[in-house]
Amino acid sequence: MADQTRIIKIDGMTCGGCVASVHTATADIDGLETITVDLADNLATVTFDDSKTSAEAIASVIDDAGFEATVANS
Numbered sequence: 001m002a003d004q005t006r007i008i009k010i011d012g013m014t015c016g017g018c019v020a021s022v023h024t025a026t027a028d029i030d031g032l033e034t035i036t037v038d039l040a041d042n043l044a045t046v047t048f049d050d051s052k053t054s055a056e057a058i059a060s061v062i063d064d065a066g067f068e069a070t071v072a073n074s
Contacts, residue, residue, distance in 0.1 A: 003033060006055035007072040008044045010037070010062060017069070025065035029053055043072075 007044035019037045031052025034046045046058050055071040
């Protein structure tokens with residue numbers, strides 16, 4: 001198990017409800033350890049087990065929830 005921490009840029013968040021939507025959308029991702037969503041900067045910091053998921057997969061779930069999510073270059 002190797003934990004990775006990455007930044008995901010999220011466009012389209014406008015309020016606390018959007019932050020809650022991101023948390024709800026990602027709640028069931030196997031391997032996602034933590035997600036911290038920063039509304040002011042339109043970013044999420046995610047820590048995950050890279051043997052179970054990836055930053056790209058997490059961004060895809062956020063995308064599917066109605067936001068534009070892209071993994072920031074590390």
